Amino acid sequence: MLSWVDGRPAELLSVRDRGLAYGDGLFETVAVRGGRPALLERHLARLAEGCARLGLPYDATVLRDELLAFSRQLGEGVAKLILTRGDGLRGYAPPQPAVVRRLLLGGARPAYPAEHAEQGVRLFPCATRLAEQPLLAGLKHLNRLEQVLARSEWQDDEHAEGLMQDASGRVIEGVFSNLFLLKGGVLLTPDLSRCGVAGVMRAELLAQADALGVPCEVRDIDLAELLSADEVFLCNSLYGVWPVRRLQGRDWPVGPLTRKLQAIARDLLDC
Amino acid sequence: MLSWVDGRPAELLSVRDRGLAYGDGLFETVAVRGGRPALLERHLARLAEGCARLGLPYDATVLRDELLAFSRQLGEGVAKLILTRGDGLRGYAPPQPAVVRRLLLGGARPAYPAEHAEQGVRLFPCATRLAEQPLLAGLKHLNRLEQVLARSEWQDDEHAEGLMQDASGRVIEGVFSNLFLLKGGVLLTPDLSRCGVAGVMRAELLAQADALGVPCEVRDIDLAELLSADEVFLCNSLYGVWPVRRLQGRDWPVGPLTRKLQAIARDLLDC
Incomplete structure (x- = not known):
């Protein structure tokens, strides 16, 4: 290799x-x-x-x-x-x-099942919490034991990703993805000033949504707000956008904004 | 090498x-x-x-x-x-x-100045705080960016070590040492169940102090309690024991229990 x-x-x-x-x-x-x-x-x-x-x-x-x-x-x-x-x-x-x-x-390009992008993924609720360290928050640094522990929590193929919260219970991100939700017409993604990795696809999708005229907010989000969202999706710089279809008994259909941003991400990654 | x-x-x-x-x-x-x-x-x-x-x-x-x-x-x-x-x-x-x-x-054996052990060291008060992550606390794992950032805070030779606190202000440890204090005849060292590295010399000195009949407590300690201590010292598995002689305007003489445990550590490291 x-x-x-x-x-x-x-x-x-x-x-x-x-x-x-x-x-x-x-x-x-x-x-x-x-x-x-x-x-x-x-x-x-x-x-x-x-x-x-x-x-x-x-x-x-x-x-x-x-x-x-x-x-x-x-x-x-x-x-x-x-x-x-x-x-x-x-x-x-x-x-x-x-x-x-x-x-x-x-x-090699990761061989994710096509259904992750088409039908959406089920999120595993990780027990591993992200520690709050503002000096390192947002960076993609090499200290990644929290992600290793979180990814060790499930071995089944039912869950394509895991949801990570911080110690205070805020939802932050996936283990290898960033998280977005749409609620009341506003696109939301968690604030990453205390922990989390600020992904390049997250930054790109925020810019793209803004260009589409979609109001965007970066702020603290708790689990109840996530579960009450109209659309939920994940993103990263390799797979683009995965709709979230299930978390803790809540089911979501794949929403129209998710599909629109997924198409944009696909174009960017097929460049 | x-x-x-x-x-x-x-x-x-x-x-x-x-x-x-x-x-x-x-x-x-x-x-x-x-x-x-x-x-x-x-x-x-x-x-x-x-x-x-x-x-x-x-x-x-x-x-x-x-x-x-x-x-x-x-x-x-x-x-x-x-x-x-x-x-x-x-x-x-x-x-x-x-x-x-x-x-x-x-x-090679680190070439620390002999005065660190003889007269004690001055502690630099690090601004870098340790994040609380119970899943990793106590372990000597390879995620050490917090220590790199803390050790970058001072370049002078006046400070041989730095004091690290957690986000809530508890005193936890040195950048590459554990911390002990003596107060009212009780030997205290910070609880490391939320963050910090549980050093092998720390464990050894706790056992040695107990064998000497010195009451020992492992618990949360704040800065005020540290500054009001009768004796303060650092330890690790390479240098043994360094008395702390100064921190934030407070001066300490080298105390008798510090000297006693320092002699024990020296014997162990000269094995």
Whole structure:
């Protein structure tokens, strides 16, 4: 399987990398279609913000050029980009100056059943709660044990995704997706300033809905409000949009706004 | 520098390791003296608990034998043991069955100034707060971005360690140490059921203090209580005990119980 370290083909990296030692880094999972990375500028923008907040040097030109070159070689599939703070000296203190290590890992396009997109998915209610850490909220960093624990909670094929709440019971996101709901004609998605990953597809769909004239709000949402929504859907940068059809005894039909945004996401990912 | 992967000399590991991708693993930092790992049984006990809580297979015999063999070869210094959930398939779901990867990294004994132990250290009050996540609290797992951020808050040599609080203001630990205080003849250390790393030296000193007939309590402690303590000290499995001599305008002399436990820790680490 195709993989690069710092721009060169490599399957291995140093055992002293701080990404391994501390999860000291960031990642992006990018759909690659026809040799092109989808939503490239949004992925780069999130990386830039993540680097700024973690104090990592960010070089847009190197990253863009490398993602483009890697995608050309991959052709179709998924490019996972990992940035780490390079090799560690002793202890948690970041080396000064930090040298960023870039990893690019190629993979096949995930083989999700077509019915997830067509008929919608059933959400597993995860018991694992997301801790509130405003300093890391929104970032796609490498500290992902909460997601590993949450995804370990179910093994059946009945549930395509899990719903994650924070410790206070607010609904936040899926394990590997962001969450939207439509209620009274307003498109809502949870505020991610305390925890959660601010997905690039989430940002894109907020912009697209706004362009369609749909009122959008980013705010706290509790479980009761989610269960009383008119439409519910999930999104991420690989599968686009999945309608949610069932959660905790509540059933939803696939709604018209969900279908409209799903079509837009499909266009973006087939770019 | 000496390093092993799965029992064999190696400087590199797979770019697809889940320790890198998600911080999906655990570590131990073990003092090695005269070819022997200090506090070996306590390190293994913590690993066993961590593996149980993360759903990782745990093989005490393999780990003990490998740590002993690695320490013999290292002679003097620090052995860092990292366990990861091996290479990733796609996504957060743990592979079934999980195959654990074992890394052992050798390093020199840290060159801390002797005055840290003799005269005590000054604590930097970190603004970075620890998030409350009971599912991960106490474990020495690989999700350590909070410690990286906290340790980035000061660069001067005046502060040897930083004090970390949780989001509610409870005092929890140092960035790479556990915290003890003596008040009214009772040895106190923060409860770590919501966040923090339950250090092996902390466990050892609690047992030693109990054996000395010192009443011990593990409970919530706020900053005011810390500042009103009679003695304050830090500990970890590499340096043993450091008295705390200053925090936020409060000065402490080095107290007699601190000295007594420091001598015990020194004996244990010079084993």
